[in-house]
Amino acid sequence: MATPLHISISKKLRHQIESGVYTSGDRLPSEHQLMETYNVSRITARQAMANLVSQGLAIAYRGKGVFVTPQKKVTYSLSSPLVFLEQDMARQGVAFSFESLTFESICAPAEVAVALEISADTPVYLQRKLLRMDGAAGAVDVSYLIAELGQRFAPQLERQMTFPTLAQNGVPIEHVDAMVECTHADYDLSDHLEVPLGHALMVYRYTAYSCDRQPVLHGATISRADRFCYSLSMRAGE
Numbered sequence: 469m470a471t472p473l474h475i476s477i478s479k480k481l482r483h484q485i486e487s488g489v490y491t492s493g494d495r496l497p498s499e500h501q502l503m504e505t506y507n508v509s510r511i512t513a514r515q516a517m518a519n520l521v522s523q524g525l526a527i528a529y530r531g532k533g534v535f536v537t538p539q540k541k542v543t544y545s546l547s548s549p550l551v552f553l554e555q556d557m558a559r560q561g562v563a564f565s566f567e568s569l570t571f572e573s574i575c576a577p578a579e580v581a582v583a584l585e586i587s588a589d590t591p592v593y594l595q596r597k598l599l600r601m602d603g604a605a606g607a608v609d610v611s612y613l614i615a616e617l618g619q620r621f622a623p624q625l626e627r628q629m630t631f632p633t634l635a636q637n638g639v640p641i642e643h644v645d646a647m648v649e650c651t652h653a654d655y656d657l658s659d660h661l662e663v664p665l666g667h668a669l670m671v672y673r674y675t676a677y678s679c680d681r682q683p684v685l686h687g688a689t690i691s692r693a694d695r696f697c698y699s700l701s702m703r704a705g706e
Contacts, residue, residue, distance in 0.1 A: 473506070473508050473512050473516075474508075474512045474513075474515035474516040474519060475516075475519065477502060477506055477508070477512070477513070477516035478516045478517075478519035478520050478523075481496065481497075481516065481520055482520065482523070482525060485520075485525055485526075485536055490536050491536060492536055492537065493535060493536060494535065494536045495533050495534070495535050496517065496520070496526055496533070496534045496535065496536065498533060498534075499513040499514055499517065500513075502516060502517070517534050520534070521534070521664070522664045522667075524537060524663060524667075524692065524694045524695075525537060527662050537604065537662075541694065541695055541696065541697055542557060542560055542562050542601045542606065542695065542696055542697075543556075543560065543696075543697050543698065543699050544556050544672075544696070544697075544698050544699070545698075545699050545700075545701075552629065552631055552632050552635075553599075553629060553631075554629065554632070557601060562601050562602055563601070563602050563603065564599070564600070564601060565599075565600045565603075566597045566598060566599050566600065566609075566629065567597065567598040567600070568595075568596075568597055568626050568627075569596040569597060569598055569608075569660070570594055570595065570596035571593065571594070571595050571596075571622070571625065571626050572593070572594055573591050573592070573593055573594075573615065573618065573619075574591065574592065574593075574594050575588070575589050575590070575591060575592075576588060576589070576590050576591070576592045576612065577612075580592060580612045580686050583675050583683060583686040584612065584614060584675075584683045584684070584685075584686050585683055586614070590615070591615040592612045592613060592614060592615055592618065593612065593613045593614075593615060593617075593618025593619070593622075593625070594610075594611075594612055595609070595610070595611045595612075595613065595618075595625060595630065595687075596608065596609070596610050597609045597629075598660050599689070599691075601695060601696070604695060605660060605661050605662055605692070605695075606661075606691055606692055606695040606696045607661075607689050607690060607691035607692070607695075607696055608657060608660050608661065608689070608690050608691075609687060609688075609689045609690075610687055610688050610689075610690070611630060611685055611686065611687025611688075612685070612686050612687060613625070613630060613684065613685050614683075614684050614685075617634065617639060617684060620637075621633050621634070621637055624636075624637075630685060631676070634678075634684070634685075639678055639684070640678060640679065641676045641677065641678060641684075641685075642677060642678060642679060643676070643677040643681065644674055644675070644676050644677070645674065645675045645677075646672060646673060646674040646675075647672075647673050648670060648671065648672050648673075648698060649670075649671050649673065650668060650669065650670060650671065651668075651669050651670075651671050651690060652666045652667065652668060652669065653665055653666060653667040653668075653669055657669065657690060661690075661691075661692050663692060668693065669690050669691060669692060669693070670690070670691050670692075670693050670696065670697075670698075671688050671689070671690050671691075672688065672689040672691070672698065673687075673688045674686070674687060674688070674689075
């Protein structure tokens with residue numbers, strides 16, 4: 469069976485991206501240019517570009533065109549989970565930044581209440597942050613902090629990440645329980661992470677404990693696998 473034209477075109481464009489003909493931030497050929505180059509219909513040209521977008525290789529901006537997305541993947545080490553994310557990114561020469569999406573007091577959802585060992589109607593502070601690496605959206609962090617700490621450090625928490633804020637204020641995190649799983653992009657994640665609805669994403673779920681094994685923070689970092697990955701180093705017998 470012959471390969472559909474839109475797939476053939478997107479494969480050629482993908483090869484050009486991977487070989488460096490087009491680099492991060494470059495504008496890709498327009499639909500009209502593809503129509504002329506490959507003698508295809510507008511529908512075929514549009515589908516070819518949509519294929520690249522769905523693969524995370526390109527992003528479309530209305531009225532501006534389609535551009536190559538940054539292809540650099542950053543790594544966060546799970547071997548030292550108490551190392552601040554910003555420090556891990558800095559060591560890799562990656563410019564880290566975040567945008568605060570939500571910071572508010574809510575009643576703890578059932579799952580959160582269990583993790584933080586509180587009753588379901590206890591207030592907690594919900595934080596949602598969009599994490600960027602070299603300017604590109606890489607992950608959304610959703611966390612729940614016990615109310616006492618959220619209220620006390622609210623101004624700082626809206627300006628910087630949670631772990632550094634707690635450390636600076638004498639609240640040490642001595643232990644982290646974590647797991648990695650998969651999920652799919654809903655409407656909000658699709659918008660924030662610039663991926664199609666239903667796109668596969670990685671989830672790093674964690675619960676952080678202060679002294680005496682007291683849980684103070686529970687959350688999840690949902691990330692694009694093409695921009696973010698995790699590493700782990702283990703000794704024999706562990």
